Amino acid sequence: MKYFSSRFYKKLIVLILSFYLCAWFFYWISGSQLRYETIIEKQEEITGSIGELSEGSTATQELLFNFDQVTALAFKFADYGRNLSGKLDIILHNETDNITYPSITVDVSQIKEGDWFLIDIPYMASDLAGKKGSIEFIGYSPTGEAPTIFYAENGKGTIYVNEKILSGQLCMIISGRHYYRLAEYYWSIITFGASLLAAGLFYIEFCRKHGRKNAILQLELIWERYRFLIKQLVSRDFKTKYKRSVLGYLWSFLNPLLTSLVQYMVFSTLFKSDIKNFPIYLLTGTIFFGFFSESVSQGLSAIVGNSSLITKVYVPKWIYPVTKVCASATNFIISLVPLYIVALFTGCRPNFALILLIFDIMCLLLFCIGLAMALSACNVFFRDIQYLWGVISMVWMYGTPLFYPETIIPEAYRSILKLNPLYHYVNFARTCIIDGVAPSLSTFAFCLGAAAVSLAIGCIIFKKTQNKFALYI
Amino acid sequence: MLSINHVTMNFRMVNDKIDSLKEYIVKLLQGKLVYNKLTVLDDITFSVEKGEVIGIIGRNGAGKSTLLKIISGVLQPTSGQVETFGNIVPMLELGAGFDAELSGKENIYLNGAILGYSEQFLNEKFDEIVEFSELGNFIEMPIRNYSSGMMARLAFSIATVVNPEILIVDEILSVGDVGFQNKSRARMMELMGGGTTVLFVSHSLNQIREMCNRVVWLENHKIYLMGETQSVCDAYQKFWSE
Incomplete structure (x- = not known):
């Protein structure tokens, strides 16, 4: 003996299945959009350069992470009209947790003055939001063949160049991701929604049956x-x-x-x-x-x-x-x-x-x-x-x-x-x-x-x- | 069929009718926003049996139309209740619920829907409505081309095609030519014979005498007299000749 009619059960199953279908469809279409949002921060203005990054010189830009993960960086280098050679190491630090990420080595001869030089960041933890960090540059080029980076004096932050302090920000683009934490539980949320839906349907059917x-x-x-x-x-x-x-x-x-x-x-x-x-x-x-x-x-x-x-x-x-x-x-x-x-x-x-x-x-x-x-x-x-x-x-x-x-x-x-x-x-x-x-x-x-x-x-x-x-x- | 229990209707009207925001704010700031309590219906109680035809008479502003609005559910009374059993169909004034740009045919469906008829019902009764309205081929024409008599015929035909349990008629029986007037009166009689309860507001005592079983006389927002048609009508006539 069944309490509810079989027509109701059929309706229930169809509704729940179509709910899941919609959820799956949405998951499929939105893809990465569901998990994170891409955020791009740009500092384009140029007021000067920070000086030559030759062998042994370092530059460090302090920054505050506004998002969870950094996926790419871009800088505007200058070459003083010379041919460049040698290497440049770029190291990201998470200063709040005192973590240093593997350094990325750039072949300096690829640099063209005035163009954005794009650097992909292969892997990084995704818990940076609100933390303090820095980007460190270490030069390995002979003097006279080393690049420099443009910066803007009025930008926020501080740049340390060989112990010298410059206030301002490097000309750079930070591309990062803001992760939706809830999206990790997408299917749990959907299942929760589906059970709410089912409960609601049962309740309505119950009311209908009892004339409430x-x-x-x-x-x-x-x-x-x-x-x-x-x-x-x-x-x-x-x-x-x-x-x-x-x-x-x-x-x-x-x-x-x-x-x-x-x-x-x-x-x-x-x-x-x-x-x-x-x-x-x-x-x-x-x-x-x-x-x-x-x-x-x-x-x-x-x-x-x-x-x-x-x-x-x-x-x-x-x-x-x-x-x-x-x-x-x-x-x-x-x-x-x-x-x-x-x-x-x-x-x-x-x-x-x-x-x-x-x-x-x-x-x-x-x-x-x-x-x-x-x-x-x-x-x-x-x-x-x-x-x-x-x-x-x-x-x-x-x-x-x-x-x-x-x-x-x-x-x-x-x-x-x-x-x-x-x-x-x-x-x-x-x-x-x-x-x-x-x-x-x-x-x-x-x-x-x-x-x-x-x-x-x-x-x-x-x-x-x-x-x-x-x-x- | 219909019982009206201690219905009182108060309007809270501002001294002058204010319908612009500026006026409202100006008056509010001046402190001139005085509300007048206006009693339009004062403790009205009566009930109507199935199949009765009730005439409602009274001078202008006595509250007749307000009473009909409360019965049809358009207005909520300030206090008291109206209990109705069955569907209420109001006869609309000329042109209300019609759209001038649509054809007579489309208007039958539109107006019928407003009166609460189902699609299936209208499909079944469509021919009957057209036939009764005597519009013939005009039914395919936009009704902006209709004469007022034709419009009234159509409206009457739509309103009376259903056998409503309660029909509310507010002064619109004298529509169309003499032939249609006779026909519509006959249809009203037929409806009443078929058990429809009719509430009928009119200033024409002849019509009231001819059609109603009982008459409610509103005077000064109260029931002044209620009872058998001829005696109330006589008293009303006497009241006015004095």
């Missing part, structure tokens, strides 16, 4: 009951958008293409050289941001615009803003087609990372729904919101790197940029389409987190105020 209420069953009931209405409202908005226009749905293709074309002509000379695949960089930004600003502006007038219905028929009121956003989303998804076509033309290869876009789009959709719900509720009481939104969305647009590279934002304000959810949503898509790799784990977390926060705030504001709507519209 719970939030998910309630949601299922609402969905069953209002599915047809939601479908009708979404298709209404979608159908009427381009009604009476000759080209109809083609505008969903043309609109972002034409906007981007104008922007491309205006900005291409300004920023082109700084950005890889500028057309796609631009188009992705335009389409994603366009969806955001349009869906929110549609959604925020949904309650006021449907006042004649809201005062007459009982329909859960959240349906109005949600369907407005969903109708915009249909449009948005159509406009991804020309985006992808242009991407293929500009040399992006089809790849599996594109599947991750589904995650990005879902998060963006939830983010928009949350915002639309909050604003549509506020708009009932203060009609200024709809005019205010025009201004806010414009500020938001200029604040997001849509047509300019993020590097033009001063370092001091860069951290504010990182708080802008739209920056992450757009960046997520760009990484998938242009680079063809999975974005970093922190981007995933931020996208999901922003969506959850927005949705929660939207629901709370909406729920608190919805009973008063009928009085104010």
Whole structure:
């Protein structure tokens, strides 16, 4: 005798298996991105050189490790216009734990003045974050044939050259990795998630069997009951958008293409050289941001615009803003087609990372729904919101790197940029389409987190105020 | 079928209706944000049996429409409860729930969905709705080309195709030409005969006398008189002639 029906067990097994499949798929696509993030620190400025590193002379740069592991170093050497010969040893120290790593020997004759000289670091422990360290150079070249290294006086840190002290930093690039410790437990976390899922399903089935209420069953009931209405409202908005226009749905293709074309002509000379695949960089930004600003502006007038219905028929009121956003989303998804076509033309290869876009789009959709719900509720009481939104969305647009590279934002304000959810949503898509790799784990977390926060705030504001709507519209 | 227990509705209205943020802040800073308590319904209690047709009369602003809104669940009363058994279908005012750009056919589905009908039900009843509305080939046309009479016919046909348990009618029976008026009245009678409970707000005493079993007379946000149609209507007429 079984307690639950066999149909339920079948459903359970299918769900758990597909959960694992998704997890495996994600693991496979994201690959190294899941385990670590690559960080690059650069000191490019040159104010002078530290002096000749001939036989017997040493130079030591003190530094603070900002990440877990160093994978490569690059320096700018100078040759005083002479032919170089001999060797140079480079030794990394971890001073906090007093560990010295095997030295790396460089053939000095390979050095070209002014070029970055790249040195791979073969193996290093991955626990450097926050520790003090140093890079030591020991010269083995005859005087007159030894190289020197450029440095910047205003850089942070201290350089010791043959017991002489220089304040500043060497011209160098440190490429390192920041490891996600949690990723080591990936499969344990997934298994934990799967068992939570299973427990949840059992609980819901138990409630269903005993006629008890719970939030998910309630949601299922609402969905069953209002599915047809939601479908009708979404298709209404979608159908009427381009009604009476000759080209109809083609505008969903043309609109972002034409906007981007104008922007491309205006900005291409300004920023082109700084950005890889500028057309796609631009188009992705335009389409994603366009969806955001349009869906929110549609959604925020949904309650006021449907006042004649809201005062007459009982329909859960959240349906109005949600369907407005969903109708915009249909449009948005159509406009991804020309985006992808242009991407293929500009040399992006089809790849599996594109599947991750589904995650990005879902998060963006939830983010928009949350915002639309909050604003549509506020708009009932203060009609200024709809005019205010025009201004806010414009500020938001200029604040997001849509047509300019993020590097033009001063370092001091860069951290504010990182708080802008739209920056992450757009960046997520760009990484998938242009680079063809999975974005970093922190981007995933931020996208999901922003969506959850927005949705929660939207629901709370909406729920608190919805009973008063009928009085104010 | 429907019972209304001690329903009271208070609005907390600001002196002037403020709907801009600037006005609100200015008034708030000036300390002029005075709230007036406005009682729109005061302790209303009555119940309706299955199949009854209840007329609601009263002067403008007596609270008739608010009462209907509370019954249909659009407004939450300040205190008291409304218990309903069965689905409520409101007859919408002209054009509400329609989209002018869509065809009559698409509007049947849209409006039907808003009224809570299922897709399957609408598929089955589609022909019946079109036939009753007498729109014929116009059904494929965008309804922005419809006359107001045609729109009303369509709205009435959609609202009454279902046999709702409770039908709420707010002053819209006088739609269309004479022929359609007769037809719609006949359909209303048919519904009532079939056990539909109707709540009917009208200023036309003739209609009330003709259709209702019982009448609730709201005066000053309270029930002034409630009872058998003819006597309440007579009293109402007398009240106004004095």
